[in-house]
Amino acid sequence: MAAPSVEDVLIHVLPNFGIDSIKTEQKVILECLVSKKNCVAVLPTGFGKSLPFQLYLPVVREICENSSDWKVLVCCPLVALMQDQVEKLSHIANLSAAYKGSSSQIDDNIKDGLIDIIYASPETLVGDPEWRNCLKKLNIKVIVIDEFHTIAIWGQGEGGRKEAFRKWFGNIGELRSLFPEATVLALSATCTVNIRQKVMKILQLTDDTKEINMSPNKSNIKLVSSKIKNEIEMGMTWLVDALDEKKGDFPRTIIYCSSINDTSKLYKYITTELPSCTKYVEMFHSETPDSNKNMIIHALKDEGSAIRIILSTSALGMGFDVKMCNSVILFGPPNNLVDMLQEIGRVGRDGNPSVAIILYNGYHQQKLSPEVKAILRTKECRRKELMSNFLRNSDLHEMESKECGKHSCCDLCASRCSCNSCTLLPLEKLFLAEHVVEEGHDDSFSDSDTESYNLSEYDYFEDLDLGLLEIQDD
Known part of the structure; x- marks a missing residue:
């Protein structure tokens, strides 16, 4: 038989x-x-x-x-x-x-x-x-x-x-x-x-x-990018104000940081400014105690969890499914395209309209690969620039004809859209309502940035966290 x-x-x-x-x-x-x-x-x-x-x-x-x-x-x-x-x-x-x-x-x-x-x-x-x-x-x-x-x-x-x-x-x-x-x-x-x-x-x-x-392009995720001030307190004021206003109604959001140092500073800034909102904010990185990690992972699988903002390094990374999450912020984008696409892809897995907001300051931009810089620098379409590294020309042309130029594609395409029915996702509205472009700068990418900042505060290479301490091999 x-x-x-x-x-x-x-x-x-x-x-x-x-x-x-x-x-x-x-x-x-x-x-x-x-x-x-x-x-x-x-x-x-x-x-x-x-x-x-x-x-x-x-x-x-x-x-x-x-x-x-x-x-x-x-x-x-x-x-x-x-x-x-x-x-x-x-x-x-x-x-x-x-x-x-x-x-x-x-x-x-x-x-x-x-x-x-x-x-x-x-x-x-x-x-x-x-x-x-x-x-x-x-x-x-x-x-x-x-x-x-x-x-x-x-x-x-x-x-x-x-x-x-x-x-x-x-x-x-x-x-x-x-x-x-x-x-x-x-x-x-x-x-x-x-x-x-x-x-x-x-x-x-x-x-x-x-x-x-298959194409890694996720057409339901709109790409937005903006330069912000170097100081966290200045560059992320909009986030604190929005959480203070919305509290439990703040859209569930993952904020990826490029180092443990940035993650900790941003967490401290938010919780110090809004001590009454600490229940809405959690922090996840390789040095987070295992008990906290497990609590956060279970909470992010629970649609009714109180957590609205999860600050994380890439330790909360590949393959992880966050329920009812359609907003992600890259606070300092990764220095390579694969990691960037991984972080963007953490949201919108339910197929609903989503947004990825890429924020960077003068220090962040110095550490990026030319390919990532090109996405931040482009004046045409961020989706096309990103996907040109992953798709064959025929697939790229097909994507352009279907998606590029629409207000749901990226912020650059939205600025040129003339459909008169453009809509913004909740996190976009909160960001744009209070975000002010740095004085003396537009949102364009500049390799000749002359702002002053203290490099010792970042400890970039020492703090870079890709899950190394997650390994439990005794």
Whole structure:
């Protein structure tokens, strides 16, 4: 008797995950895994990239004999992301998931082969000899490299001038030698063409690897950018005034900062000015106590939570789903396009109109890559400038014809819109109601900025926080 097809099995597997169908791209990925074909998938934030490998074991157990001890190994960059996925999978019957470092008992369960989907950091999977030896004893059938763009961004130094931020990311390709028979699935929401080519080489993926690419453009997120004063107290006065006015009605907003220092200063400024509003504001970074992190993560999943503003570094990052959040502020944009797109994509995952406001001061702009500067500097369309780094020319032209020029595209397009029915999202209204362009400056980007500021206050490189202290590898 012939084995059932993936489609046949999905009919009764999907209800266990609370769904009745999957997207075409998700099905293609799942079929690649079942047929042992390597796959690289670049799919937008909120698309559901993780679902195919989570479905893999329940499906394959009904198709393949002797598959009861098969395991999926997930290489994941941040603990917060591991926690989020493991929690979601905890409700799935007959499927166990856990991440290394959550407890000593869980670690023992992983070593004993009691966990189906094993999450761990590159530092564990590649850099820890003890764990490498333990995992080699397990029947690993699929290796998932989640957020694979971090291999190039965090695992590579800058032209030999700077050490890699997390060097083991650059050695993830060694997993292929540890598990030579395992199928590889590499996932990302934001990846330039150059990064994809570099990562495929590091992972030793050949030309017959299945590639699935969808545009990372999220047309429901309007892009707005403005220069503000260097001093936080001057540049962010509008935020304090708006929170004081709206309180619990302030639109739920993530504010990403480029360093722990900026995060802490902005939190202190808001809570000092508005002590009665502290319940509406929280701070999340790598040095935040675990108890606070867990409280914040659960609150952000709760639509009824009192939290209106979450100040964060990228430690609250990739793959994390914040409920009912359609506003994000980048207080000092990241210095590379991938991180910028990741932070913008944290909002609007429900498909509703959303806004990303990119704020920068004289100090911030000195640390940016030429590509990021171009987005802030352009006089045409910020969406087009951003997406030109991620899309083929044909896809870029198609996007231009459908989106660019509309008031919902970006602030520059909105300024030229003549539809007479333009609308602003709540956070935009609050920002524009009180924001005053710096005296002596317009909102244009200037490389020859001569403002004075104290560089020692920022400790930029020392404070740069990309989740390093989130690693719980003892």
